[in-house]
Amino acid sequence: MEDVISEIDRAFRSLRAVDLAPRLERGIPRWPSHPHLIIDETMNHAHDGYFCQGIVMAEHTGAHVDAPAHNHPGGQTVDEIDVDTLFAPAVLYEFSELELEAGQLITAEMVESYERERGVKVGSGEIALVNFGWMKRHWRCDCHAQWYATNAPGMAEDAVILFKERGIRAIGSDTVACEMALVDGKAVHSLGHDKHWLPNGILIMEMLARLEQVSPRNFFAAAPLPFLQGSGSAAASSRILYLAHRGAWMMVFGMRSIRC
Numbered sequence: 646m647e648d649v650i651s652e653i654d655r656a657f658r659s660l661r662a663v664d665l666a667p668r669l670e671r672g673i674p675r676w677p678s679h680p681h682l683i684i685d686e687t688m689n690h691a692h693d694g695y696f697c698q699g700i701v702m703a704e705h706t707g708a709h710v711d712a713p714a715h716n717h718p719g720g721q722t723v724d725e726i727d728v729d730t731l732f733a734p735a736v737l738y739e740f741s742e743l744e745l746e747a748g749q750l751i752t753a754e755m756v757e758s759y760e761r762e763r764g765v766k767v768g769s770g771e772i773a774l775v776n777f778g779w780m781k782r783h784w785r786c787d788c789h790a791q792w793y794a795t796n797a798p799g800m801a802e803d804a805v806i807l808f809k810e811r812g813i814r815a816i817g818s819d820t821v822a823c824e825m826a827l828v829d830g831k832a833v834h835s836l837g838h839d840k841h842w843l844p845n846g847i848l849i850m851e852m853l854a855r856l857e858q859v860s861p862r863n864f865f866a867a868a869p870l871p872f873l874q875g876s877g878s879a880a881a882s883s884r885i886l887y888l889a890h891r892g893a894w895m896m897v898f899g900m901r902s903i904r905c
Protein backbone atom coordinates (compact mmCIF):
# COMPACT_ATOMS: atom_id res chain seq x y z
CA MET A 646 0.00 0.00 0.00
CA GLU A 647 2.80 2.37 0.94
CA ASP A 648 4.33 1.92 -2.51
CA VAL A 649 1.06 2.83 -4.19
CA ILE A 650 0.77 5.98 -2.09
CA SER A 651 4.33 6.94 -2.95
CA GLU A 652 3.64 6.34 -6.63
CA ILE A 653 0.53 8.53 -6.50
CA ASP A 654 2.49 11.22 -4.67
CA ARG A 655 5.26 11.11 -7.28
CA ALA A 656 2.75 11.27 -10.12
CA PHE A 657 0.95 14.22 -8.54
CA ARG A 658 4.16 16.17 -8.07
CA SER A 659 5.06 15.66 -11.71
CA LEU A 660 1.81 17.26 -12.85
CA ARG A 661 0.95 20.91 -13.47
CA ALA A 662 -2.24 22.40 -12.02
CA VAL A 663 -4.66 24.52 -14.02
CA ASP A 664 -7.67 26.03 -12.29
CA LEU A 665 -10.75 25.30 -14.44
CA ALA A 666 -13.21 27.28 -12.34
CA PRO A 667 -14.01 30.87 -13.28
CA ARG A 668 -13.55 33.15 -10.27
CA LEU A 669 -16.73 33.45 -8.22
CA GLU A 670 -17.41 37.17 -8.08
CA ARG A 671 -20.22 39.67 -8.19
CA GLY A 672 -21.95 39.84 -11.59
CA ILE A 673 -20.71 36.57 -13.12
CA PRO A 674 -22.88 35.20 -15.94
CA ARG A 675 -25.71 32.88 -14.88
CA TRP A 676 -28.56 31.00 -16.50
CA PRO A 677 -31.16 33.79 -16.85
CA SER A 678 -33.76 32.31 -14.49
CA HIS A 679 -31.21 31.35 -11.81
CA PRO A 680 -30.49 33.59 -8.81
CA HIS A 681 -27.56 35.98 -8.84
CA LEU A 682 -24.42 35.07 -6.95
CA ILE A 683 -24.51 37.18 -3.78
CA ILE A 684 -21.39 37.52 -1.65
CA ASP A 685 -21.92 39.41 1.60
CA GLU A 686 -19.23 40.52 4.02
CA THR A 687 -21.10 39.05 6.98
CA MET A 688 -18.29 39.37 9.51
CA ASN A 689 -15.23 41.58 9.31
CA HIS A 690 -12.18 42.21 11.40
CA ALA A 691 -13.10 45.76 12.45
CA HIS A 692 -16.59 44.85 13.65
CA ASP A 693 -16.35 41.17 14.61
CA GLY A 694 -12.68 40.43 15.12
CA TYR A 695 -12.61 38.00 12.20
CA PHE A 696 -13.58 37.83 8.53
CA CYS A 697 -16.27 35.56 7.06
CA GLN A 698 -18.52 36.03 4.03
CA GLY A 699 -22.05 34.77 3.50
CA ILE A 700 -22.86 33.35 0.07
CA VAL A 701 -26.16 32.93 -1.80
CA MET A 702 -25.91 31.07 -5.08
CA ALA A 703 -27.58 28.64 -7.44
CA GLU A 704 -26.37 25.05 -7.55
CA HIS A 705 -25.39 25.87 -11.15
CA THR A 706 -23.22 28.91 -10.43
CA GLY A 707 -19.80 28.98 -12.13
CA ALA A 708 -18.14 25.66 -13.04
CA HIS A 709 -20.59 22.97 -12.00
CA VAL A 710 -22.06 19.55 -12.73
CA ASP A 711 -25.69 18.82 -13.70
CA ALA A 712 -27.17 15.74 -12.02
CA PRO A 713 -29.87 13.71 -13.86
CA ALA A 714 -32.45 15.12 -11.39
CA HIS A 715 -31.85 18.55 -12.93
CA ASN A 716 -34.09 17.66 -15.89
CA HIS A 717 -35.69 14.39 -14.82
CA PRO A 718 -38.01 13.95 -11.82
CA GLY A 719 -36.82 10.99 -9.77
CA GLY A 720 -33.40 11.01 -11.45
CA GLN A 721 -30.12 10.70 -9.57
CA THR A 722 -29.47 13.69 -7.34
CA VAL A 723 -26.07 15.26 -6.85
CA ASP A 724 -25.59 13.77 -3.36
CA GLU A 725 -26.12 10.30 -4.85
CA ILE A 726 -23.18 10.67 -7.25
CA ASP A 727 -20.22 8.60 -6.03
CA VAL A 728 -17.42 10.89 -4.96
CA ASP A 729 -14.99 9.44 -7.54
CA THR A 730 -17.38 9.42 -10.52
CA LEU A 731 -15.64 12.43 -12.02
CA PHE A 732 -12.14 11.01 -11.59
CA ALA A 733 -11.33 9.57 -15.03
CA PRO A 734 -9.21 9.88 -18.16
CA ALA A 735 -10.50 12.64 -20.41
CA VAL A 736 -10.10 13.90 -23.97
CA LEU A 737 -10.19 17.56 -24.97
CA TYR A 738 -12.09 18.48 -28.14
CA GLU A 739 -10.64 21.88 -29.02
CA PHE A 740 -12.89 23.79 -31.41
CA SER A 741 -11.82 27.37 -30.51
CA GLU A 742 -10.15 27.88 -33.87
CA LEU A 743 -13.50 27.52 -35.66
CA GLU A 744 -14.71 30.73 -33.96
CA LEU A 745 -18.29 29.45 -33.99
CA GLU A 746 -21.07 31.97 -33.53
CA ALA A 747 -24.14 31.65 -31.30
CA GLY A 748 -26.46 28.95 -32.63
CA GLN A 749 -23.82 27.14 -34.70
CA LEU A 750 -23.39 23.42 -34.03
CA ILE A 751 -20.53 20.93 -33.80
CA THR A 752 -21.49 17.82 -35.78
CA ALA A 753 -20.47 14.16 -35.39
CA GLU A 754 -18.41 14.50 -38.57
CA MET A 755 -16.49 17.42 -37.04
CA VAL A 756 -15.85 15.38 -33.86
CA GLU A 757 -14.58 12.43 -35.88
CA SER A 758 -12.35 14.52 -38.12
CA TYR A 759 -10.86 16.19 -35.00
CA GLU A 760 -10.12 12.72 -33.63
CA ARG A 761 -8.42 11.66 -36.87
CA GLU A 762 -6.30 14.81 -36.99
CA ARG A 763 -5.25 14.80 -33.32
CA GLY A 764 -5.05 11.04 -32.83
CA VAL A 765 -7.29 11.07 -29.76
CA LYS A 766 -10.69 9.52 -29.13
CA VAL A 767 -12.73 9.52 -25.93
CA GLY A 768 -13.46 5.98 -24.77
CA SER A 769 -15.87 4.09 -22.58
CA GLY A 770 -15.93 5.30 -18.98
CA GLU A 771 -14.00 8.44 -19.89
CA ILE A 772 -14.86 12.14 -19.94
CA ALA A 773 -15.21 14.40 -22.99
CA LEU A 774 -14.28 18.08 -22.64
CA VAL A 775 -15.46 20.39 -25.43
CA ASN A 776 -13.89 23.82 -25.75
CA PHE A 777 -15.81 26.20 -28.01
CA GLY A 778 -13.53 29.10 -26.99
CA TRP A 779 -16.75 30.82 -25.92
CA MET A 780 -15.68 31.65 -22.39
CA LYS A 781 -12.36 33.08 -23.51
CA ARG A 782 -14.10 35.28 -26.08
CA HIS A 783 -17.21 36.35 -24.19
CA TRP A 784 -16.91 35.86 -20.39
CA ARG A 785 -17.25 39.14 -18.49
CA CYS A 786 -18.75 40.22 -15.18
CA ASP A 787 -19.91 43.76 -15.96
CA CYS A 788 -23.40 44.91 -17.03
CA HIS A 789 -23.02 42.99 -20.33
CA ALA A 790 -22.23 39.65 -18.58
CA GLN A 791 -25.49 38.00 -19.55
CA TRP A 792 -24.73 37.94 -23.29
CA TYR A 793 -22.40 34.99 -22.61
CA ALA A 794 -25.24 33.11 -20.90
CA THR A 795 -27.95 33.83 -23.46
CA ASN A 796 -25.90 33.06 -26.56
CA ALA A 797 -23.77 30.01 -27.29
CA PRO A 798 -22.74 27.51 -29.94
CA GLY A 799 -23.71 23.90 -29.27
CA MET A 800 -23.80 20.37 -30.65
CA ALA A 801 -25.96 18.74 -33.31
CA GLU A 802 -27.94 15.68 -32.25
CA ASP A 803 -25.59 13.33 -34.13
CA ALA A 804 -22.67 14.64 -32.06
CA VAL A 805 -24.70 14.24 -28.84
CA ILE A 806 -25.46 10.63 -29.85
CA LEU A 807 -21.85 9.95 -30.85
CA PHE A 808 -20.63 10.88 -27.35
CA LYS A 809 -23.40 8.77 -25.77
CA GLU A 810 -22.47 5.76 -27.89
CA ARG A 811 -18.84 6.07 -26.82
CA GLY A 812 -20.05 5.19 -23.31
CA ILE A 813 -18.66 8.33 -21.66
CA ARG A 814 -19.43 8.97 -17.99
CA ALA A 815 -19.51 12.76 -18.31
CA ILE A 816 -19.07 15.64 -20.72
CA GLY A 817 -18.16 19.25 -20.06
CA SER A 818 -17.81 22.50 -21.98
CA ASP A 819 -16.94 26.18 -21.57
CA THR A 820 -20.51 27.28 -22.36
CA VAL A 821 -23.51 27.81 -20.08
CA ALA A 822 -25.44 24.72 -21.21
CA CYS A 823 -22.98 22.36 -22.97
CA GLU A 824 -24.74 20.88 -26.05
CA MET A 825 -27.50 23.50 -25.96
CA ALA A 826 -26.91 26.23 -28.54
CA LEU A 827 -28.56 29.53 -27.63
CA VAL A 828 -29.44 32.63 -29.63
CA ASP A 829 -30.77 35.59 -27.65
CA GLY A 830 -31.92 33.24 -24.89
CA LYS A 831 -33.69 30.78 -27.21
CA ALA A 832 -32.37 27.21 -27.18
CA VAL A 833 -31.87 25.33 -30.45
CA HIS A 834 -32.39 22.04 -28.57
CA SER A 835 -31.40 20.39 -25.28
CA LEU A 836 -31.16 16.77 -26.40
CA GLY A 837 -28.23 15.95 -24.12
CA HIS A 838 -30.05 17.19 -21.03
CA ASP A 839 -33.46 15.85 -22.08
CA LYS A 840 -32.92 12.70 -24.11
CA HIS A 841 -29.43 11.26 -24.57
CA TRP A 842 -27.10 12.13 -21.67
CA LEU A 843 -28.76 12.81 -18.31
CA PRO A 844 -31.42 10.05 -18.72
CA ASN A 845 -28.54 7.62 -19.36
CA GLY A 846 -26.55 8.74 -16.31
CA ILE A 847 -24.05 10.80 -18.34
CA LEU A 848 -23.26 13.85 -16.21
CA ILE A 849 -22.94 17.31 -17.77
CA MET A 850 -20.44 19.95 -16.67
CA GLU A 851 -20.74 23.58 -17.70
CA MET A 852 -18.85 26.87 -17.57
CA LEU A 853 -15.40 25.27 -17.38
CA ALA A 854 -12.67 27.89 -17.70
CA ARG A 855 -9.20 27.70 -19.29
CA LEU A 856 -9.86 24.54 -21.27
CA GLU A 857 -7.43 25.90 -23.89
CA GLN A 858 -4.64 25.05 -21.41
CA VAL A 859 -5.65 21.38 -21.31
CA SER A 860 -3.82 18.73 -23.33
CA PRO A 861 -5.80 16.56 -25.77
CA ARG A 862 -5.35 13.47 -23.59
CA ASN A 863 -5.64 14.18 -19.87
CA PHE A 864 -6.84 12.92 -16.51
CA PHE A 865 -9.78 14.73 -14.97
CA ALA A 866 -10.92 14.76 -11.35
CA ALA A 867 -13.72 16.67 -9.68
CA ALA A 868 -16.01 16.04 -6.73
CA PRO A 869 -19.47 17.64 -6.68
CA LEU A 870 -20.60 19.18 -3.39
CA PRO A 871 -23.21 16.86 -1.84
CA PHE A 872 -26.27 19.11 -1.60
CA LEU A 873 -29.10 16.95 -0.22
CA GLN A 874 -31.30 15.90 -3.16
CA GLY A 875 -29.59 18.56 -5.28
CA SER A 876 -29.99 19.07 -9.04
CA GLY A 877 -26.37 19.97 -9.46
CA SER A 878 -23.35 21.31 -7.72
CA ALA A 879 -21.26 24.38 -8.12
CA ALA A 880 -17.87 24.58 -6.50
CA ALA A 881 -18.83 27.27 -4.02
CA SER A 882 -15.76 27.32 -1.86
CA SER A 883 -13.76 24.86 -3.90
CA ARG A 884 -11.46 25.26 -6.83
CA ILE A 885 -11.23 23.03 -9.84
CA LEU A 886 -7.63 22.21 -10.49
CA TYR A 887 -6.00 20.63 -13.45
CA LEU A 888 -2.63 18.98 -13.27
CA ALA A 889 -0.66 18.21 -16.35
CA HIS A 890 2.55 16.66 -17.46
CA ARG A 891 3.54 14.96 -20.70
CA GLY A 892 -0.04 14.81 -21.88
CA ALA A 893 -1.45 13.59 -18.57
CA TRP A 894 -3.68 16.07 -16.79
CA MET A 895 -5.66 15.89 -13.59
CA MET A 896 -8.34 18.13 -12.18
CA VAL A 897 -9.46 18.10 -8.57
CA PHE A 898 -11.81 20.06 -6.39
CA GLY A 899 -10.28 21.19 -3.15
CA MET A 900 -10.08 23.98 -0.66
CA ARG A 901 -6.46 24.53 -1.59
CA SER A 902 -5.63 27.14 -4.14
CA ILE A 903 -2.95 25.73 -6.43
CA ARG A 904 -2.04 27.92 -9.38
CA CYS A 905 -0.26 26.93 -12.49
Ligand SMILES: [Zn+2]
Nearest residue numbers: 705711851877
Ligand atom coordinates in the same frame (compact mmCIF):
# COMPACT_ATOMS: atom_id res chain seq x y z
ZN1 LIG B 1 -26.22 23.38 -15.13
